[in-house]
Structure formats: C-alpha cells, structure tokens
Amino acid sequence: MQNQVVSREEWLEARRALLLKEKEATHLRDRVNAERMALPWVKVERNYVFDTPQGKKSLAELFDGRSQLLIYHFMLGPDWEAGCPGCSFLSDHVDGTLPHLNNHDVTWVAVSRAPLAKIEAYKRRMGWKFPWVSSFDNSFNFDYHVSFSPDDLAKDKVFYNFEAIDPANANDELPGLSVFYKNDAGEVFHTYSSYARGLEEAVGTLMILDRAPKGRNEDATMDFVKRHDEYEPAKSAPSCCH
Numbered sequence: 593m594q595n596q597v598v599s600r601e602e603w604l605e606a607r608r609a610l611l612l613k614e615k616e617a618t619h620l621r622d623r624v625n626a627e628r629m630a631l632p633w634v635k636v637e638r639n640y641v642f643d644t645p646q647g648k649k650s651l652a653e654l655f656d657g658r659s660q661l662l663i664y665h666f667m668l669g670p671d672w673e674a675g676c677p678g679c680s681f682l683s684d685h686v687d688g689t690l691p692h693l694n695n696h697d698v699t700w701v702a703v704s705r706a707p708l709a710k711i712e713a714y715k716r717r718m719g720w721k722f723p724w725v726s727s728f729d730n731s732f733n734f735d736y737h738v739s740f741s742p743d744d745l746a747k748d749k750v751f752y753n754f755e756a757i758d759p760a761n762a763n764d765e766l767p768g769l770s771v772f773y774k775n776d777a778g779e780v781f782h783t784y785s786s787y788a789r790g791l792e793e794a795v796g797t798l799m800i801l802d803r804a805p806k807g808r809n810e811d812a813t814m815d816f817v818k819r820h821d822e823y824e825p826a827k828s829a830p831s832c833c834h
Contacts (some may be wrong), residue, residue: 595805633773633781638735643708643726651732651772652780654725660698661772665738667765668704668711670728674819675704675714679767681817682795686722703727705739705765717821736785738768753787767791789813 598606640651655661666683667676675683686700693700702724704711711724733739737751740762749756752766769791771784792798801808810816 628784631784633783636772636780636782638731640727640730640732642703642730642732643728644723645708645712649725652774652778654699654701654723655772655774655780656699656723658694658697658699659774661774662693662698662700663770663772664700664702665733665736665766665768665770666702666704666724667738667763667767668706668714669739669765670706670710672706672710672765675718676765676767677817677819677822678814680718680819681797681814682767682791683718683720683722684820685794685796687720690722699723701725703732705733718819733765736768736770738766738787740764740766753790769794 636651641648642651642654644654651661654663664679664683664686666679668674668679683702686702690700700722702722703726704724705727706714707728708726711726715724727733734741740750740759741764744750745759745762745764747759750759750762751757752762766787768785768787770782773781773783775781798808798814808814808816
C-alpha cells in the first residue's frame with residue numbers, strides 16, 4: 593500500500609505539522625532525562641563476584657577505574673546454545689561507542705549467567721570487543737530481575753519491568769540494563785534500571801529504520817531481527833552492465 597501522493601506544498605505543510613510533534617517529543621525526552629538523573633540511589637550491599645577473562649572481579653572492580661558503570665543483562669543462560677538474537681542486535685551497536693563512553697567516565701559491561709567459556713565462544717563468533725563477564729556463580733541477575741529459576745516460573749507471577757507479570761510472558765532470561773555509580777570511598781550505588789522496550793534507544797538501527805519509508809516493517813516487536821551472521825545475502829538489483 594502506497595502513501596498518498598501530494599504536491600510539494602502539501603507535503604511541506606504536513607512535514608511542518610509533524611516537526612512540531614517531533615520537537616515536543618525531543619523536549620519531553622529532555623525532561624525525562626533530567627528526572628532520570630534526579631532519581632534516588634540505593635547502596636549495593638551484596639558483594640557480587642564475577643568470572644572475567646582476567647580472573648575473579650567484584651562489582652566495584654568492573655568499573656575499571658571509572659565512576660559510572662552500565663551493565664547490559666545479555667540473555668545467554670547456562671544451557672543456551674547461543675545468545676539471544678535481540679540482545680545480539682543491541683550489542684552490535686556497542687563497540688563503536690566504547691571510546692566515547694570511556695572518555696566520558698562510563699564503563700559498559702555485559703553480564704550473562706552462562707559460564708565464561710560459553711560467553712567467550714559466542715563473543716568470538718560475533719566479533720565483539722566490549723567487556724562481557726559471567727554471573728554464573730552469583731545471584732546478580734536474579735537480584736536485578738532478569739533471570740528466573742524454574743521455581744520462579746512455576747509461580748503465579750514473576751517480577752519484571754517493575755511489575756508482576758504472568759510467567760507465560762516471561763522466560764528463564766530476559767533483557768535489561770542496570771546502572772551503577774561508585775564514589776571516592778569505593779561505595780557502589782544502583783542508580784537506574786530499564787527493561788523490555790525501554791532499551792530501544794540503545795539500538796541505533798531501530799532509530800534509523802523509524803525514518804525509513806517502511807519503518808520497522810514488523811508484525812511483532814523486532815520480529816525481523818536475526819544474528820548478524822544469519823542473514824541471507826541480499827539479492828543484487830539487475831544491472832544494464834551485466
């Protein structure tokens with residue numbers, strides 16, 4: 593189905609009307625960002641220890657000398673054969689941001705419950721460079737409500753995205769982003785978490801597709817996404833030179 597075709601003048605009138613709404617959305621985003629930074633914090637009392645390629649590290653050590661830490665809860669469970677396609681899609685956008693994040697006193701780390709060897713193998717397959725550690729031996733992912741045991745999923749409700757949901761809509765692993773701050777005394781504070789579609793702004797491809805004529809062209813959220821090594825080669829357009 594093709595959109596209505598109009599004159600340039602009519603198009604300009606419609607575009608200016610949309611621009612007003614885009615500006616409203618931008619100003620709303622600015623206000624939301626300000627409220628996000630004003631959220632109260634919670635001191636992290638539990639001593640989490642993670643498996644990393646450099647050995648055991650505490651949560652405080654994952655900051656890598658910086659004061660701000662963003663942890664992406666990557667869906668890769670202990671018995672999974674490969675990482676979640678959606679998490680992989682988001683993670684394809686991370687490596688290019690690292691120099692800018694690190695220069696801005698921010699460290700990005702992915703955390704999964706899979707053993708480190710499985711994480712390292714999948715990371716090599718995808719060709720990623722960002723830090724990725726294992727929470728296999730601690731309760732971190734459970735405490736931040738992105739991992740669920742069989743007992744959890746057998747209950748009437750599980751807690752995800754700040755509400756109780758039907759376990760039929762959950763999984764043993766779900767995506768999320770948790771943010772932490774470390775002060776000069778070495779104390780660590782949980783400042784923010786986001787889940788589900790709250791993570792979309794980290795996926796630049798989605799933001800670009802939203803400007804394309806067909807948009808995301810999806811029937812369900814990100815149903816078009818595959819791991820980047822699983823797409824079929826694009827068919828070449830006919831050329832008069834061949």
